Amino acid sequence: MIELRRGGSLLARLLLVALVALAVQLGTSGVASADPAASTWLKLRMCESSNRYATNTGNGYYGAYQFDLPTWRSVGGQGRPDLASPAEQDYRALYLYRMRGWQPWECAGMLGLRADADARSKRVPTYAESAYIGGGAAPAPAPSPAAGKPAWPGVVYAYGDCAPALKTFQLRMNDFGYGFTGTGCYYDKTRDAVLDLQxxxxxxxxxxxxxxxxNAAWDGKAPR
Known part of the structure; x- marks a missing residue:
């Protein structure tokens, strides 16, 4: 009888452990993994396309995320990426990220973007899940000589930042021979230009x- 009670007690404990494990699994199965922050997607777009959703330069890559057509279609895209809405491009970019991580984007490596738990998770997103990316805002236009000095954007930028105003600054510095492509991201070349100007x-x-x-970029002495 003692052995029987011990066996019954052990069986009860095993059943309890199994029930707790099942409850934990059920309780966490609906928790969504984190996706990259909206600011991370903005950095990627600024590097890939200067945040231009409608861009088509004729090089076989289209839209804000510079999809080629086979990749676009591999995640269910229809037509051409640059003709799709910003929300559609954001959705397909998140879809691709969940299938392949940052691997398809050369700029991701240049920017040092880190993958999270959702990278290569193979989880097909919903449009509600990609809505947070919030793309589609037009970048600040590059000032023309007739437009004069653009207003100070009210943000102090540092290494690693990406913003439309940084593109405006970079294109202004081209007047001094710097040769920026206008990525809008602050890395070594932008830092060198800032230091030269200072x-x-x-x-x-x-x-x-x-x-x-x-202000010195427009009103000050030339850095070179």
């Missing part, structure tokens, strides 16, 4: 693009 105009060479440095 040193030429007696501004503390912090490497941060603040209001004094911004």
């Amino acid at each position: 040193r030429a105009n007696g501004i503390k060479d912090s490497g941060r693009l603040g209001p004094q440095t911004w």
Whole structure:
């Protein structure tokens, strides 16, 4: 009888453990994994296409995320990416990320983007899940000489930032021979231009693009 009770007690404990494990599984099965932040997607778009959803330069890559047609179709895209809505492009980009991670995008490697738990998860997203990406905002246009100095954007930019205003600054610095393509992302070449501009105009060479440095790009001494 003692052995029988011990066996029954062990069986009860095993059943309890199994029930707890099942409850944990059921309780967590609906929790969505994290996807890249909206700011991360913006960095990617700025690098790939200067955040232009309708871009088509004739090189076989289209839209904000620079899909080629086979890749676009592999995630269910119809027609041409640059003709699709921003919401559709955002959705297909998230779909691709969940299938293949950052691997399809060369800019992801350049930017040092890190994959999270949803990369290559093979989970097909819903449009509601991709809505947070929130793309489609038009980048700030590059100023023409007739337009004069653009207003200070009100943000101090530093290494690793990406923003339309940074593209405006980069294109302005091309007037001094820097040869930016206008990615809108602040990395080594942009930092060098900022430091050159600061040193030429007696501004503390912090490497941060603040209001004094911004104004100097239009009103100050040439850095070269």
